[in-house]
Amino acid sequence: MKIFLKYTCIAALTISLWSCKKDDDVEVIPVRERQEVYNENISNIEAFLKSTSITVENENNVTFDSIAEGNPNTIWNQTLYPLQYIEIKNDSRTTNKVDGLINDPVTYKLYYLVINEGGGDSPITIDNVFTKYTGFTLNHNIFDKNDTGFWSGFPETSYTPTSVISGYRQILTKIKTATSITENPDGTLQYNNPGRVIVFIPSGLGYFNSAQTNIPGYSPIIFDITLVSRVHADHDNDGLLSIYEDVNGNGDYWDDDTDNDGTPNFLDLDDDGDGYTTREEITYEIEEGGVMISKLYDFEDIPNCDNGTVKKHLDKNCH
Numbered sequence: 001m002k003i004f005l006k007y008t009c010i011a012a013l014t015i016s017l018w019s020c021k022k023d024d025d026v027e028v029i030p031v032r033e034r035q036e037v038y039n040e041n042i043s044n045i046e047a048f049l050k051s052t053s054i055t056v057e058n059e060n061n062v063t064f065d066s067i068a069e070g071n072p073n074t075i076w077n078q079t080l081y082p083l084q085y086i087e088i089k090n091d092s093r094t095t096n097k098v099d100g101l102i103n104d105p106v107t108y109k110l111y112y113l114v115i116n117e118g119g120g121d122s123p124i125t126i127d128n129v130f131t132k133y134t135g136f137t138l139n140h141n142i143f144d145k146n147d148t149g150f151w152s153g154f155p156e157t158s159y160t161p162t163s164v165i166s167g168y169r170q171i172l173t174k175i176k177t178a179t180s181i182t183e184n185p186d187g188t189l190q191y192n193n194p195g196r197v198i199v200f201i202p203s204g205l206g207y208f209n210s211a212q213t214n215i216p217g218y219s220p221i222i223f224d225i226t227l228v229s230r231v232h233a234d235h236d237n238d239g240l241l242s243i244y245e246d247v248n249g250n251g252d253y254w255d256d257d258t259d260n261d262g263t264p265n266f267l268d269l270d271d272d273g274d275g276y277t278t279r280e281e282i283t284y285e286i287e288e289g290g291v292m293i294s295k296l297y298d299f300e301d302i303p304n305c306d307n308g309t310v311k312k313h314l315d316k317n318c319h
């Protein structure tokens with residue numbers, strides 16, 4: 001039920017716009033301060049970690065039990081899966097424009113346990129990934145579970161699958177995909193040595209004010225995630241994988257906007273704004289068996305304009 005993982009900013013936006021109405025008939029529901037909610041959430045998460053034990057079973061199955069604080073078996077104290085955290089910013093977006101990053105001042109602490117590192121590759125945050133999960137609230141209830149796996153991507157475009165919440169997405173960079181995938185005699189697939197992580201997500205990196213079925217608004221949640229595979233996406237379907245559209249190579253895909261039209265290159269069909277699509281500019285004709293066919297250049301083979309210094313799809317002086 002990946003509907004639970006859908007990014008909910010549009011709902012949040014709608015609510016805040018609606019809240020701004022001056023109409024007397026409309027109840028005003030102010031959206032709470034993100035920092036204030038985070039402070040409350042992280043305190044609840046830490047109290048949970050200090051008073052709960054975890055029993056890890058098969059893929060997608062864990063059990064949480066309440067125990068006394070100070071017990072060596074609390075998640076906080078146990079050493080089988082050392083408790084770790086990263087400090088990150090919310091990477092959710094209100095639009096896919098260069099300046100569309102959500103306005104969120106909080107630096108989030110994201111606690112996690114690596115259950116299995118995985119033997120394959122770590123995804124980058126804009127890869128398409130195939131994962132399975134179980135989702136819990138802090139009162140140990142399962143609010144959703146997916147045992148078959150599903151594809152998700154970020155940001156969501158017509159060429160990429162549905163997106164998931166920021167905390168889910170960002171923790172995947174800490175584990176790796178399966179070493180290999182083999183087919184069983186009955187035709188089902190066997191995922192060998194996939195990565196698995198359990199992450200404790202403050203609501204600001206999840207659904208925030210937007211209540212979901214079995215998840216009240218502003219509640220932290222827990223995901224037990226198994227990462228099976230990843231593929232690099234071509235978000236704008238211009239023939240260039242997004243990893244090749246990070247022109248300045250700084251790992252931020254949103255700050256490369258060659259034609260300054262507000263749409264970053266990896267979401268822009270005409271990167272240099274010369275009126276010719278990138279796909280047209282990186283297509284060449286070659287004769288094979290007496291007929292001319294069209295092919296796309298490999299990234300490294302895309303030529304520059306005559307006397308140009310950058311590849312032609314980034315140079316409006318030629319096409």
Ligand SMILES: [Ca+2]
Nearest residue numbers: 234236238240
């Ligand atoms: Ca592309």
Ligand SMILES: [Ca+2]
Nearest residue numbers: 259261263268
């Ligand atoms: Ca652009």
Ligand SMILES: [Ca+2]
Nearest residue numbers: 238265266268
């Ligand atoms: Ca592009």
Ligand SMILES: [Ca+2]
Nearest residue numbers: 272274276277
């Ligand atoms: Ca162009």
